[in-house]
């Protein structure tokens with residue numbers, strides 16, 4: 001698996017929200033994406049997933065295993081999304097269908113990509129068990145679960161087809177510390193490549209090998225976590241580290 005993002009620029013009218021962003025993620029590589037709120041992290045992740053809304057104008061090149069993502073037709077993207085790459089969103093309630101039992105939602109990600117319905121149902125129950133959800137979760141609706149449980153449903157869905165690239169967008173922000181730790185361990189146990197958006201530098205230090213630092217739509221610094229965190233070159237990275245150690 002190789003993800004390549006080259007010169008990604010995203011505009012909304014006259015405003016440039018993401019400005020000439022380039023990075024690669026190699027097979028099994030774990031990359032953290034940090035930076036202040038509004039710096040363009042989520043938009044970058046959405047562009048990689050082919051999920052940018054139509055009113056945004058995106059240029060540059062994004063390829064996954066050589067297949068073009070940016071500008072690809074929805075029909076082609078839907079074959080890749082949820083299969084080769086999957087995303088865990090910041091707020092699971094917006095990504096889950098409130099009217100469908102969670103077991104069925106997890107199963108549907110698999111039937112959509114060709115798995116037999118019965119097998120998918122069994123595999124969904126197993127995936128939900130693997131993220132430490134109680135058996136009753138299979139038949140629950142999203143609103144009947146806690147925030148941490150819903151986030152684990154998202155993780156089960158994201159893993160359903162063993163994607164080569166998993167993107168997590170602040171998956172633990174709204175959760176208490178114990179549940180945060182559990183979700184992080186589950187993410188850490190995932191095979192494959194990872195793009196992990198977070199405000200928590202300690203998480204990046206534990207989970208990731210490489211880190212990208214974004215500010216005002218640009219990547220201001222990128223490198224190995226130990227280099228960037230011990231010898232930050234950019235003033236903004238120095239600031240982020242100083243604040244996190246305070």
Ligand SMILES: Nc1ncnc2c1ncn2[C@@H]1O[C@H](COP(=O)(O)OP(=O)(O)OP(=O)(O)O)[C@@H](O)[C@H]1O
Pocket residue numbers: 012017035036037038039040041042043044053055056
């Ligand atoms: N559809 C849109 N139209 C116009 N502006 C948008 C749109 N989506 C996002 N933005 C703006 O783009 C900027 C980057 O947003 P983005 O969500 O990528 O930030 P972020 O770094 O993920 O922030 P956070 O850490 O708070 O989630 C923000 O200023 C946001 O208001």
